[in-house]
Amino acid sequence: MKASIQQLQVVNSFAQLPSAFYTRVPPQPLTQPRLLHANPDVAQLLGLSKAALTQDDFLQVMSGAQPLPGGDTLAAVYSGHQFGVWAGQLGDGRAHLLGEIVGPAGHWELQLKGSGRTPYSRMGDGRAVLRSSVREYLASEAMVGLGIPTTRALALVVSDDPVYRETVETAAIVARVSPSFVRFGSFEHWSSSPDNLRALLDYVIDHFYPECRIIEDGAPATPNSAALRFVRSVTIKTAQLLANWQTVGFCHGVMNTDNMSILGLTIDYGPYGFMDGFQANHVCNHSDHQGRYAWNAQPSVAHWNLYRLASSLLGLDIDAEALKAELAHFEPAFLQTYQGNLCKKMGLLHWQPDDASLVDDWWALLHGQRADFTLSFRELANAPQHAQAFIDSFNDQAAASAWLDRYMLRLQQEGRPEPERIAQMNSANPLYILRNHLAEAAIQAAAKGDSGEIDTLLKLLRHPYVEQPGYEAYSARAPEWACQLEVSCSS
Numbered sequence: 391m392k393a394s395i396q397q398l399q400v401v402n403s404f405a406q407l408p409s410a411f412y413t414r415v416p417p418q419p420l421t422q423p424r425l426l427h428a429n430p431d432v433a434q435l436l437g438l439s440k441a442a443l444t445q446d447d448f449l450q451v452m453s454g455a456q457p458l459p460g461g462d463t464l465a466a467v468y469s470g471h472q473f474g475v476w477a478g479q480l481g482d483g484r485a486h487l488l489g490e491i492v493g494p495a496g497h498w499e500l501q502l503k504g505s506g507r508t509p510y511s512r513m514g515d516g517r518a519v520l521r522s523s524v525r526e527y528l529a530s531e532a533m534v535g536l537g538i539p540t541t542r543a544l545a546l547v548v549s550d551d552p553v554y555r556e557t558v559e560t561a562a563i564v565a566r567v568s569p570s571f572v573r574f575g576s577f578e579h580w581s582s583s584p585d586n587l588r589a590l591l592d593y594v595i596d597h598f599y600p601e602c603r604i605i606e607d608g609a610p611a612t613p614n615s616a617a618l619r620f621v622r623s624v625t626i627k628t629a630q631l632l633a634n635w636q637t638v639g640f641c642h643g644v645m646n647t648d649n650m651s652i653l654g655l656t657i658d659y660g661p662y663g664f665m666d667g668f669q670a671n672h673v674c675n676h677s678d679h680q681g682r683y684a685w686n687a688q689p690s691v692a693h694w695n696l697y698r699l700a701s702s703l704l705g706l707d708i709d710a711e712a713l714k715a716e717l718a719h720f721e722p723a724f725l726q727t728y729q730g731n732l733c734k735k736m737g738l739l740h741w742q743p744d745d746a747s748l749v750d751d752w753w754a755l756l757h758g759q760r761a762d763f764t765l766s767f768r769e770l771a772n773a774p775q776h777a778q779a780f781i782d783s784f785n786d787q788a789a790a791s792a793w794l795d796r797y798m799l800r801l802q803q804e805g806r807p808e809p810e811r812i813a814q815m816n817s818a819n820p821l822y823i824l825r826n827h828l829a830e831a832a833i834q835a836a837a838k839g840d841s842g843e844i845d846t847l848l849k850l851l852r853h854p855y856v857e858q859p860g861y862e863a864y865s866a867r868a869p870e871w872a873c874q875l876e877v878s879c880s881s
Contacts, residue, residue: 417454418506463488470648481510627654
């Protein structure tokens, strides 16, 4: 394990693309920065020791005051559709890619978010606030515990620098890592520039989808057939990601094409939310007045975004019908993961055709009662043995009883031993999730320089399926005041 950030092996593959893809620009460091928290799990991926996280040169790099040794700092350009409307050129308006670290667990790009203006900031100040930074830091690690692909968070640096949003807040920087930060919008940006589009496509395939160049029928894949295979791979990864989101009650909040990872990762945590009381049309983003990114709309939005990605490749003279054929993999890939997840969550061995109706009515039951998404699934494991307690937890007890009868009949068809079924369900239904009120408590503590709540949440969220005595408050239903918490695009 490396002792210092100075000793990391750093390469800069994205910086080897043509200069039109980015602008080399240094961060604007925070004033008197303080390291609020560092993540030893992510440090280990990069080859950093715990001791390295306490050294001053680590803070200097994480706060933007010094470049990553061996790195090539830049801000990337991209475009995108925002809330369904073409927004034109966008880019890293408050993020700086420091370099690509070769660690024991692969290659990881290191990026600072909230590190100051770039040529792509438009009218923004290039800063991120403490509130959103704590939320991203926690959410990315919560996703890891849930087994959902995501970017990671290495460090959280804070300052007293003022940032002006709806109110005056303080600034922070999240150091986040990912194999790549290329987005759907990166391809959209070059849709009318074939040379740059081909350069980006070749870069992404060669580094992240080399299997797309595997020999077909005794002959190497042509450039266009490799591109089609790439679209299929991204489509499948995205479909699987969305199925995972849906089955943990996660709402991204801003599924613009510039916020969609080309690797099928959860990226750009902004006004996200894990649902408390279930509503199929739940909107977590206070800025989303039309409900475009509601929970029940997320899969169709992802599919729409994939069409935008595929459309950008038409500039390479790839057949439109062939692209549509690859996009058709979305629904079966989504359903396979969605149904597989629900089988585990509901204690079923195999998905049967009638299970679709059982699940739809389960969603309807939860929706009608505003039942807690996470705890309803968790409590379902013991419902057959404690039927009355389960039924009593719903306002409409007749509806709950009728559904439970059907569910118990379905379980009888498989005849599984109860301990086996319960163990499976408890390993698939988290007890601890990052509820808004828990994140808010961590934010309030962080504002006072206290990272204790972050430590506690990370401890629980890294093992969300395992009950930990003494932390009952963290698995309880959200208090009434939590309904008043709002998250928006303003961060």
